[in-house]
Amino acid sequence: MKNWISFPKVEGTASRQAHVRLPAGTYEREMGREGFFGPATQMHHAHPPTGWTSFDGPLRPRAFDLNHVDTMPGCPLEAPALMGNGATQVRLWRFKGRMDHLVRNADGDDLLFFHQGGGHLFCDYGHLEVREGDYVVLPRNTCWRLETDEAVMVLMVEATNDAYKLPHKGLVGTHAIFDPAVLDVPTLDDAFQAQKHERETLVRVKKRGQLCAMTYPFNPLDAVGWHGDLAPVRLNWRDIRPLMSHRYHLPPSAHSTWISSRFIVCTFVPRPIESDPEALKLPYYHSNEDFDEVLFYHRGQFFSRDNIHPGMVTYHPSGFPHGPHPKAYEVAQKFERKETDEVAVMIDTRDPLDVYPAMDGVEWGGYADSWKAK
Template identity: 65%
Template sequence: MRNWINIPRVEGRASRQAHADLPDGTFEHEIGREGFFGPAAHIHHAHAPTGWVRFEGPIRPRAFDTTKFDAVPDSAWAAEPLAGNRRCAVRFWRIEAPMDHLARNADGDELLFVHDGAGDLFCDFGHMSYTEGDYLLLPRGTMWRLVPSAPTRILMIEATDSTYKLPDKGIVGPHAIFDPAILAVPEIDAAFDDQRSETETRVAVKRVGQVSTMVFPYNPLDAVGWHGDLAPVKVNWRDIRPLMSHRYHLPPSAHTTFVGERFVVCTFVPRPIETDPGALKVPFFHSNVDYDEFIFYHRGSFFSRDNIHPGMISLHPAGFAHGPHPKAFATGQKAARKETDEVAVMIDTRDPLEVQAGAASVEWTGYVDSWRTAPAATNEAAE
């Protein structure tokens, strides 16, 4: 909160640095404002902040498993609704055959994260291929369709009534994390020319959550050229080179990939594990009290979670502490491996997320109880 009175203080037994050299027998709990950018307190507890034995009420940590979705919707706008608010809508979509129509989102920019599969995107601006791990960012109003060459599953993240931007990279400069020069844009190539036709074509337009259809006597993807500074772009998680520190566990905000209105999209990719003897080597316990945290687990072995596999989602509402599972905390601090092996997409939203029917139908209801066995505090060096 930018107007908060900042008066740093130290009381009792406390570390000299956040996330490092914790007092023996303690658990650090960060209470932070403005998504790790604002004022924060680091409280050293004798017990794990997530050591509850019961959880009552409708707002609680939740988890969902998208691998249990069986339906193959015939339209992007029929994708399974997962969660949303007035600024952000998240859906999960399976597509196995070429789209027989074009889609257009008139509510906001659409960000597609390709969980698996491969194929081609055709849009107003031309053609580009896609594969597992790609982000495809489609500006509001773009007409598009997918032609999968392999069954494809996609996490759809809509920036409702707003636009996506790249994060301000501050003193590390514009080329950190990924160089904007590597963002791919569609091309008017042979594949695009081959899809031109005089065949009647439908365009399904979503506006205020309702779908209307325009019918053209030809395929309106008929551009012969374009210029300007607005276009779809593509980047793969493999092109992301994360900020790192061997002496300090960086907050999730260091991994921001895209910024929407009142929410951010972050990408966690493999990185070296901290080697400083006193540094935390797992995500710290924290209460990010201004944001809900939605994480889609894409691939790998998830460092801070137990019983989570690719395709699952966790949702941690603002107001509740969360952090590594007990088993992950105990093993992570003594991890012998030298780097993480995980890829995940995190959506942090300033406005509360409302769980939708699609996610509720594939919920792991026991997730809230997965912290019941509180870990023993250990601040020993990694072996």
Template identity: 60%
Template structure:
């Protein structure tokens, strides 16, 4: 267990409360440890901490239009790689026709976030209807395939070698954010039983198994999704973003960690959903400037009006490596203590990773090259 020496001090001109009642003419910057859970200091500056003139080097903030020129792929193993480290891998996948084979991830749990489209997911455990806004957690080793009704675009987040779990919600209790009762599991229903008699190509069902990043193929003379029942507490689960009821404070801008949806080994997945703006006159109403020096931060924009970013649209992804200050764009900063709207209108998926992420080769083809300059005010 890490032990820090607690010694809160105030030096010079500062606010008594983080993210509220900033001294006139100052900009607040949080320097924190352990992704908003550890010790932190709030600095008060005369100039916006992101008021840089330019950026050089690999730590620059980056943005990618993941759905631009995205080709359809036969299965998730052919999806476009995005970011990865030893503990997680992100891919973006477009599936417009029914998969004619099954897949099985032997490397870790798979989190499928459906960005666009709808369809039927069949797996060992049964049938799940999926649509835009659905998270589907597929435990390691689950066999599955997707049959789209409308072309599906999905963000795939692999928890390499680990298991997705729900976060500890502490003093707000286990039913806050979303009640676990809203998690749906696959059903052994008529749709699932009917697909068991479907013949595979040439009468053979093939399963593409990924292990250690390499693929093997297992062939069956029958559909191996032939279960007639199951019992236990290990199964895929589905959660739609509409069922997430975010934590809110009228007087304090909560950190991103308050919106954690799933946790895995050395990374977390958070979800931003519509919520009322803070009503306290002195409270910040936009994300605060911060140094997250222990985590890389990734944000995938799903739908809505992304109030803290300019020129960002649905299907884009931003990547902020740890080690530099970031925060709202200038237009959003101008609304830091006032908002013309009553609530946010955005859905986004955030990934915070404890270990550095690597950008997949070739992703520069869909990069917004000038993103690092978008904070410039002159």
């Protein structure tokens, strides 16, 4: 535990509670540490904190349309890396067909999010059917392959030299957000038995970012049984029951789904919008001073953004104020929408991310100007 310098004070005209009953004509901005887990102060401004007229340099917010990343490698280990750092690598894999080899990632756990399509995943532990909206966590060095009759688009998030864990749910208990009982594991079913064979099989392995190959005279997916508490798990966003408060807008950390040592993955799913007339009804302006923020948009209309559609990703480096677009803010103030229909995956990283060349041709160059009042 960090012994933060903590002495809550109030200066000038301020609300009594965060995100509730803002002083008339003001815009609230939260300055916080450790994402949304550390100490924070709510500043009240006379102008929108995103009211810049120009924005340039490495702090500039960026947006990309991954629908136009058109490479379709047959091997997920060769999927183009979009962004990353020493703790994570974010990739996009498009594929259709039947993998003719097996893969293993010796660099860390892999989190697969199936944005489009589905199929059949075979691994050391058995067979797992996957569909649109599924997360699949693959423990480090799990051997696997995918078969699909339709094109899939998969967001891959590696926990480099690390593992995925479940978030601590504190006061709300272990069954909140999603009951661990809904996590499915692979089974040694008929489909798994049918894929066994004695033919030569190639296994491609990623280690320290490089690929190597191992060849067996048989199919290594030949388990006859297993027992233990380490296995791949599947979770669909439809099984997530989000925390809600009709009187207070909860921070993104309340929607944490997977935790690694240096980053977290949150899932935003449809929910009622706050109904209390004094409560903010969309994400508040904030300066996330310690975490970079990545949002991948899966489906629906993201209620704090304009001109964002499924398959896009936004990147907000730590250190600048951001929040709802002007039109979205105006709609929220009038309480014109009563519920959200969005599904999005958020990755908050403790270490700065590098954006890789694979993103060069798919960037929306005007994203930083999208906060300008129309």
